[in-house]
Each structure stands twice: as structure tokens, then as C-alpha cells.
């Protein structure tokens with residue numbers, strides 16, 4: 001692939017912080033994916049959120065993941081979390097809060113309605 005002079009392709013990294021609710025049963029062992037969109041149309045692939053040798057998304061956890069966006073992102077627009085893969089047993093997951101940070105600027109996410117996510121489903125946060 002070639003690019004015109006001066007048109008260096010630039011990508012961005014978004015730091016997603018996700019808090020799992022503290023109440024018993026809020027955690028999950030299913031796989032959680034995130035897809036990010038930006039106001040200027042930049043977006044991320046549907047990215048698995050997983051830390052090596054770590055049990056992600058347990059009750060009371062505050063987990064941070066870096067997600068790569070394909071181009072320069074002007075401002076975060078949406079974050080879609082989806083649950084598929086991993087352990088489908090006892091998979092229901094209660095999200096307490098989500099925020100995204102882009103070049104050090106933090107944006108809180110707003111969920112419409114329920115913050116329980118069940119296997120095979122997805123939920124959108126408006127940023």
C-alpha cells in the first residue's frame with residue numbers, strides 16, 4: 001500500500017475503563033468485545049477485551065483496556081460492548097460505568113436503560 005507524500009496514516013489508541021458492579025453475581029467469564037466509533041467516522045475493529053493471566057470483569061473490578069482506532073479520532077461517539085465466546089455459563093454481566101480516554105481527555109459513557117448484558121447481546125454507550 002502506498003500513501004501520498006505527507007499523508008502518513010495515523011491511528012489512535014483509546015483507553016477504555018470499565019467498572020463491573022460490586023454486587024454479587026455481577027461478574028462474567030464470557031468474552032467481552034468493544035467497538036468504538038468517533039464523530040469523524042474513525043472506528044475500531046470489534047476488539048476482544050482480555051488481559052493475559054487475569055480474570056477480567058469480576059464484581060467490583062475496574063479494568064482498563066487499550067483499543068486501537070483505524071485513523072485519528074476527533075472525539076469518541078459510541079462504544080458498543082458485546083458478549084460472545086468464552087464461558088456462557090453464569091455469563092450475565094452488570095456494568096457499573098464506562099469511560100473512554102483519548103489523548104488524555106476522558107469522556108464518560110451513558111447507557112440507555114439496563115446495564116445487564118447477557119450472552120450473545122450487545123449494549124451501546126453514548127460518549
Ligand SMILES: [Ca+2]
Nearest residue numbers: 028029055056
Ligand atoms: Ca471473569
